[in-house]
Amino acid sequence: MSQPPSSSSPASVGSLLASLLKPQPSATDAQASTVRPSSASDGAAAQASVAPGGTGSAALAAASDALPPSTAPAIGTPKLATNMGPLRVVRREGANDCAGAFANDMHPVLQRIYTARGIRSASDLNVSLDKLHPVGTLEGIPAAVDLLLEHREKGKILVVGDFDADGATSTVVMVRALSAWGFASVDFLVPNRFEFGYGLTPEIVTLAATRKPTLIVTVDNGISSLAGVDAARSHGIAVLITDHHLPGTATPAANVIVNPNLPGSQFASRALAGVGVAFYVMAAVKRRLDELKLTPAHAPSVSQFLDLVALGTVADLVPLDGNNRVLVSQGLKRIRASRCVPGISALLAIASRAIEDITATDLGFAVAPRLNAAGRIDDMSIGIQCLLADDPAVARTLAERLNELNVERRTIEARMQTEALSAVRQLRDPGPRALQRSGVCLFDESWHQGVVGLVASRVKDRIRRPVIAFALAGEDQLRGSARSVAGIHIRDVLDAIAARQPELISKFGGHAMAAGLTVQRQLLDAFAKAFDEEVQRWAARSAGADAVETDGELTVQEIALETARAIKAGGPWGQAFPEPCFDGVFTIRNTRVVGERHLKMWVEVPKTGRSFDAIAFNFIEEPESFTPPEGAVQLVYRLDVNEYQGERRLQLLVDHVLPGPELAIASRAV
């Protein structure tokens, strides 16, 4: 049930931006210009957004899918006249006393990198399972176990998930574990985002009630579902909420809530993903079953589910703190040994990843997008069924379907991105007041709800300011997806707007870097103005968005395959534990465009005569007008092991190409 959006009218984005960027004499004027279809004065926007040919975009998408997207290059792209300064390199700095903290045989570059990430000793790097914060220290767990056991023999348990990868893996962990451990009846339900939206809504409870559950368990959602929990209780259904999202001012009247982000929680990590919370609850259930001698013979241990925990944790972009690094490392170890659900193997195979070699990045960029495509385009049940399948042939068929949905998602996304970026280009000449816009809202009637998050994310990368992209959600409502930059907590921004002007936002929720919200269509302009003002308040207190953090320079000897290998083995890298990247001055010796948008380079370290193979993926946004960079540049790059014709070679993955060597480099102490 895919919903390709109707033919596009990019000019309406342009007109909204134009309206946002004009000094707004009155709300009525602004409103009129927002909802108006394209007009003659918006012609520039319409022309500017013509996509560069439909051919080859699927192939390009397939190629780019295999790689983490690089953020906007500073050279070779259309200039945006905005109030942002040039991109600055900021070097992470470690403490000076790291000597002797690590084993002598650890690669010195890796020692520097760990130190810069706050690792102070070898024991901080210990990722064995006994390093996990104890299960019993997460509040609510004993009561959750009591409640689950009450429904073990005669009850019917219904797991209600969420439509993203974290929600899907959480659901699968619960369903697989409880079923394997002798719970009589365990089923799941995942809201279709187009029909029900997010969370345990009263509508989803009505649907759930038709299955006559005795207990509803929410995973990766529920903490803001006050009305839904009341509805379930009034049906006589008990409710266990397991969630990791930040609660609002009131919490639902559930029987039990497990959430490390409840106020007053003493649990030592607030970074657990939804699947991490589900895992903790299941670990406690298993322990209790063992104590009561109720565990069936040959039942799996809880660690069997770590493959799913690793996937959900990486996909949800929660910080990889020590506790999450244990969960992800252990899960990766199992997957590399092929001890994972057939669905994960099938998704890795379809993405051409060698299972014995996979990293957290592969989970994030090869597996998670295919799963998420189900929730974005169709129905997450397909993703859940894929991960629930025990028959490899069934898993493969479902993985193929997920792959098709992902191709479709990329096609829609590519078109929306072209429109959104063309709208952003209109920022070029908006008059002096417009340059003051700090938070940007984008809306186009043709946009598909499932992909506005991706649009917001890409545009945010381009303009380095918080962006909300809106799609229609019914007659007169808009659903928006917000993406933020370092230093601006987007949920708190929305919270502040809701406190000041409660009528502006119907619903919202989210994290520091991403949020979702619903607004009335006729209030969009008022909201956009309030959003801009609130972001301005925050921006005045932060200066992070124009900085790109690196781990400093490498010597020419350190730019080596051996270093790349040490870094690869030193992970998992991810959110809040960033994959190492470096900066340095290079002379570009040769360039070649591959796959239309990627730039291959041969770069030399000045005065050494040493040259390296380098590639910048998705570097070229407008092939027609592209001029390759030349001469001396500053590169921000990562080291990659590139396997080509059976041979492993070093390759620099270039994230940014910045002008010449004279840039000032700031330092930041940890």
Ligand SMILES: [Mn+2]
């Ligand atoms: Mn989550």
